[in-house]
Amino acid sequence: NAGVTQTPKFQVLKTGQSMTLQCAQDMNHNSMYWYRQDPGMGLRLIYYSASEGTTDKGEVPNGYNVSRLNKREFSLRLESAAPSQTSVYFCASLLKGGNTIYFGEGSWLTVV
Amino acid sequence: GQQVMQIPQYQHVQEGEDFTTYCNSSTTLSNIQWYKQRPGGHPVFLIQLVKSGEVKKQKRLTFQFGEAKKNSSLHITATQTTDVGTYFCAGDGATNKLIFGTGTLLAVQP
Numbered sequence: 001n002a003g004v005t006q007t008p009k010f011q012v013l014k015t016g017q018s019m020t021l022q023c024a025q026d027m028n029h030n031s032m033y034w035y036r037q038d039p040g041m042g043l044r045l046i047y048y049s050a051s052e053g054t055t056d057k058g059e060v061p062n063g064y065n066v067s068r069l070n071k072r073e074f075s076l077r078l079e080s081a082a083p084s085q086t087s088v089y090f091c092a093s094l095l096k097g098g099n100t101i102y103f104g105e106g107s108w109l110t111v112v
Numbered sequence: 113g114q115q116v117m118q119i120p121q122y123q124h125v126q127e128g129e130d131f132t133t134y135c136n137s138s139t140t141l142s143n144i145q146w147y148k149q150r151p152g153g154h155p156v157f158l159i160q161l162v163k164s165g166e167v168k169k170q171k172r173l174t175f176q177f178g179e180a181k182k183n184s185s186l187h188i189t190a191t192q193t194t195d196v197g198t199y200f201c202a203g204d205g206a207t208n209k210l211i212f213g214t215g216t217l218l219a220v221q222p
Contacts, residue, residue, distance in 0.1 A: 033210065042118075042200060043155065043212035059113065059211065090154060094210075099145070099160035101202075101210065106154050 003027065006091050006104035013081045013111045021076040021107050023091030030096035032074035034058075034066060036087040037106075043090065049074055051096070081111045114139045116203050118213040126221050131191050133216035135184040135201035144177055144184045145210070147200045155200060191220045 035043040045058030047066040091104040115138040147155040161177035174187045201213040
């Protein structure tokens with residue numbers, strides 16, 4: 001049982017490049033989330049998807065887009081990467097009515 | 113928008129001392145959750161509190177949810193080196209929109 005799987009684990013991008021972070025969960029969870037974590041800033045919600053077919057903005061959505069491809073997968077796209085987007089990105093999922101959020105291992109992204 | 117603040121940002125204790133972190137939300141929460149993140153790791157769920165005034169214990173950890181459901185605390189009795197990490201609260205004020213607090217980094221000196 002893999003839980004929440006994120007890819008890639010590490011990525012270096014040049015300013016202006018685009019990339020997509022992939023996330024998949026095998027727990028049949030309804031809700032999925034993308035957070036970014038910067039030193040001293042805690043976890044900030046970028047986008048979330050309460051259920052398949054819906055997405056909503058979180059605290060810091062600017063510069064990102066998301067796609068809830070199906071119930072399992074929730075991807076995060078950076079169309080034109082900026083150095084300010086250098087961060088650790090975490091995907092997470094939650095079963096509807098549940099109380100435990102499961103996090104992926106994280107994706108370390110550096111934009112130079 | 114909803115904001116969740118934690119104090120202190122950092123706490124350094126001697127092994128065996130107690131530790132408390134406090135969490136305050138700008139809005140009333142439907143529930144509060146607590147997570148622990150080890151250095152280099154990902155957040156791991158510890159507990160969820162739902163009821164006003166609720167208190168839950170996990171061995172040396174005591175979690176409390178305020179009467180107004182806007183604040184919470186985590187108390188660790190007799191810290192151990194294995195308690196090292198960052199402790200986050202997370203509040204759910206709207207359906208499935210989970211906002212994390214700023215976190216408290218706990219360092220424990222043997």
